[in-house]
Every structure is written in C-alpha cells, then in structure tokens.
Amino acid sequence: MLKPYIVVEWNDTETDAKGWLAVHNFVKGYTGGGTRMHPTVTREEVERLAEAMAYKYVACESETTGGCKAGIAYDYKAPDAYAVLRRFLIAMMPYIDIGVSLGSDLGTKYEDVLKIFNEFGIDIPLTKSMKQNPNVLQGIKDFDELLTTKIDGLFLNDVVTGYGVAFSADEAWKFKNGKGGARVVIQGFGCVGASCALKMSQLGYKVVGISDAALLVTCEEGLDVQTLIDHKNMYGEMDKAFFEPHYDVRPNTEWLDIDCDILIPSALEDVIHISNAKSVKASLIVEAANIPLSSEGDEIIRQRGIDVVNDFVANLGAIRFYDAVIFGLVKPNPQAVVDDIEKLCRKNTYHLFTQAKKQKKYQREVAYEIFKPTISDLPEYAVPSEALS
Numbered sequence: 001m002l003k004p005y006i007v008v009e010w011n012d013t014e015t016d017a018k019g020w021l022a023v024h025n026f027v028k029g030y031t032g033g034g035t036r037m038h039p040t041v042t043r044e045e046v047e048r049l050a051e052a053m054a055y056k057y058v059a060c061e062s063e064t065t066g067g068c069k070a071g072i073a074y075d076y077k078a079p080d081a082y083a084v085l086r087r088f089l090i091a092m093m094p095y096i097d098i099g100v101s102l103g104s105d106l107g108t109k110y111e112d113v114l115k116i117f118n119e120f121g122i123d124i125p126l127t128k129s130m131k132q133n134p135n136v137l138q139g140i141k142d143f144d145e146l147l148t149t150k151i152d153g154l155f156l157n158d159v160v161t162g163y164g165v166a167f168s169a170d171e172a173w174k175f176k177n178g179k180g181g182a183r184v185v186i187q188g189f190g191c192v193g194a195s196c197a198l199k200m201s202q203l204g205y206k207v208v209g210i211s212d213a214a215l216l217v218t219c220e221e222g223l224d225v226q227t228l229i230d231h232k233n234m235y236g237e238m239d240k241a242f243f244e245p246h247y248d249v250r251p252n253t254e255w256l257d258i259d260c261d262i263l264i265p266s267a268l269e270d271v272i273h274i275s276n277a278k279s280v281k282a283s284l285i286v287e288a289a290n291i292p293l294s295s296e297g298d299e300i301i302r303q304r305g306i307d308v309v310n311d312f313v314a315n316l317g318a319i320r321f322y323d324a325v326i327f328g329l330v331k332p333n334p335q336a337v338v339d340d341i342e343k344l345c346r347k348n349t350y351h352l353f354t355q356a357k358k359q360k361k362y363q364r365e366v367a368y369e370i371f372k373p374t375i376s377d378l379p380e381y382a383v384p385s386e387a388l389s
C-alpha cells in the first residue's frame with residue numbers, strides 16, 4: 001500500500017486558519033486534487049482524501065496523474081475566506097510549480113482558485129514537459145473554453161461530478177433490479193448534490209428529500225428539483241420562499257429518517273457513522289461526497305447488506321473532465337464530455353457490482369482491489385526524460 005508521499009502543513013499569518021497539502025503519489029511527475037475549506041478539516045482527513053484521489057485517477061483510467069488533496073481548516077463563509085485561500089495557495093506555489101495541480105472542492109470555487117493562479121502567472125498547473133507539449137496546451141485551451149459552457153442551464157464544470165454520480169446510481173439500481181421511480185434522498189445541494197438531484201429526476205427517480213447546511217426538505221411525491229436549483233444561493237442553500245406548501249421542512253440532522261431506496265451523501269465526510277448507520281433505510285448508498293462513511297459506519301452498512309457505489313467510482317466526473325479534455329481523449333464539447341463520463345461511470349459501476357457479486361464480497365472491498373494505485377513516481381524534475389514520454 002502506498003503511503004502519502006508528501007504532507008505539508010501551513011499556518012496562516014493573519015488568522016488562526018491551518019491547512020495541509022497531501023500528495024499521495026505522482027504519476028509521470030503530475031498529481032491532481034481539490035482544495036477544500038471547512039472548519040472541521042484535519043490533516044488526517046486531507047491524507048485520506050489524497051489517497052482516495054489516487055484511487056480515483058486509476059478508476060478514471062488516467063495514465064498521467066497521481067492523487068493529492070489540500071484542505072484548510074477555516075469557515076468558508078467568512079468574509080476573508082478568499083484571502084485565506086489566496087495565502088494558502090501562495091504558500092503552496094513551490095509544489096504547484098512542480099506539477100501539483102490543485103482545483104476546488106467543498107467550500108471553495110474553481111473560479112477563485114484560477115483567479116489566484118492567474119495573479120501569479122499560472123493558467124492551470126502543469127509539469128515542465130506538459131508546458132512544452134502543443135497537444136496539452138491545446139487541451140488546456142479547450143478546457144478553459146468548456147469552463148464557460150453550460151448544459152441544462154448549469155456550468156459544465158458544476159454538473160460533471162453530480163451527473164456521473166447519477167449515472168452510477170442508475171447503473172447500480174438497474175443491476176439490483178430495482179423498481180422504476182425509486183425514491184432518493186440527497187444530503188448537500190452544492191455543485192454535486194444539485195446536479196445529481198437534477199439528473200436523477202431526469203432519469204425518472206423521485207427525489208423525496210434534500211438537505212443543505214441549514215435544513216432538510218421532503219416531499220413523498222418528489223421535490224421540484226429545477227425550482228430548488230433556480231433559487232439556491234452561492235453556498236448551495238435552498239430558499240424556503242420557493243418551497244411548495246405541501247413540502248415538509250425539518251432539521252437537516254433528520255436526513256436519515258426519510259424513507260428512501262437510494263441515499264446519496266453529497267456534502268461532508270464521515271456523515272454516516274457508528275451512531276447513525278443503523279438508521280439508514282436505503283438498500284443502496286451512492287457516495288457523491290468523498291469518504292462520507294466512517295470506518296465504523298461502513299462496517300455496519302456492510303453487515304446490513306446495503307450495497308455501496310463508493311466515492312472514487314461514483315464521483316470521478318470532474319477529474320475525468322479535466323483529464324479527458326487536457327489529454328485529448330474526448331471531443332471538446334459539453335455533450336461529448338457528459339457522454340464520456342456516463343460511459344465511464346456506468347462501465348466501472350457495472351464491473352464493480354459484477355465482481356462483488358461473483359466474489360461474494362462487499363463492493364468497497366472489491367473497488368479497493370480493482371482500482372489500486374501502484375505507481376509512485378518522483379516529481380518530474382527528478383525523472384529521466386525518456387520515462388516521461
């Protein structure tokens with residue numbers, strides 16, 4: 001098993017914010033992952049997330065990128081959150097400069113990360129050899145252009161992960177011979193939760209419950225997801241003023257009490273744990289968030305025979321988008337990007353469920369075997385040039 005190759009700790013000079021960069025591995029001198037900001041972030045969490053990224057790049061069929069993650073323990077809603085992110089990224093520049101590609105994650109916005117990079121003369125973090133490769137430079141141009149395109153009224157970058165999760169959920173549910181119009185509960189209504197809810201409703205599922213940082217809204221007949229999206233704020237919080245009169249509003253802590261077939265945690269880590277895992281009513285959990293089950297919670301879910309599409313299988317949409325466009329694996333148009341993610345998420349989910357059934361094992365266990373990262377390269381400046389081609 002690979003260990004985290006680099007872990008860097010940062011202390012802010014102006015607030016009590018603390019942050020970490022964990023590089024799990026480099027592949028061909030390159031590594032990628034998001035930067036999260038939340039008051040509960042810890043070093044251990046960032047290391048676990050970096051490891052999950054390494055598995056995700058394998059599931060993504062990437063031959064060019066290892067996994068890393070950054071995390072800042074700070075309130076993402078604070079007025080100086082952008083300034084804190086900026087100071088963190090400044091401190092990380094030496095790593096970014098050698099092929100650590102940081103994007104956004106929970107609590108940060110990709111446009112903010114790019115704005116800070118641009119201020120320091122970086123477009124998208126690349127290795128030296130990538131900067132000299134005209135195909136990669138064209139891929140970056142295509143990627144930049146795609147960032148401004150929309151699909152179903154939403155920015156492409158904001159739907160790629162959530163749509164992929166929905167395709168994985170649909171594939172798993174069909175594998176289970178689940179009935180049509182199954183009921184779905186989603187925790188989180190940010191980029192991922194909202195777009196996943198939209199695609200699930202387009203695929204004919206009934207989204208009966210959605211929670212955000214402030215509340216839980218439920219409706220047995222299914223929520224009007226489009227209206228909820230049209231009126232959510234920049235923090236992924238729904239606007240009660242647009243709830244229909246027959247909707248039920250409850251504390252967000254009650255999200256596991258809602259009867260459903262499919263549960264999609266799309267917000268924080270470890271939200272299903274030793275004290276609440278027995279309350280899960282769904283027969284399928286699809287992990288849109290990274291590491292949403294604690295290890296004790298996961299053991300209870302496994303023993304209860306609940307099926308799981310784990311995080312790096314379901315939520316690889318954003319990194320596949322990046323990888324496929326930059327390395328020219330897909331035509332640079334929004335529909336082709338979504339089709340490519342659909343194909344990969346369905347293929348991996350089907351493979352995972354088939355193997356788990358055949359081996360009579362829990363899906364997560366099988367996923368950790370199938371998508372195990374095996375490469376741990378040095379940063380590019382230390383790799384002989386022939387090994388990079």
Ligand SMILES: NC(=O)c1ccc[n+]([C@@H]2O[C@H](COP(=O)([O-])OP(=O)(O)OC[C@H]3O[C@@H](n4cnc5c(N)ncnc54)[C@H](O)[C@@H]3O)[C@@H](O)[C@H]2O)c1
Nearest residue numbers: 106107161188189190191192212213236266267289290318
């Ligand atoms: N954005 C991506 O492309 C991407 C890719 C892979 C994985 N993920 C993971 O998906 C998760 C969500 O990411 P995002 O980009 O949608 O974040 P986001 O910041 O856009 O949204 C987070 C959502 O979680 C909600 N939330 C916060 N605390 C909550 C609570 N206690 N109960 C219920 N909801 C709560 C917020 O209100 C918001 O709706 C994270 O775990 C992230 O690591 C994101």
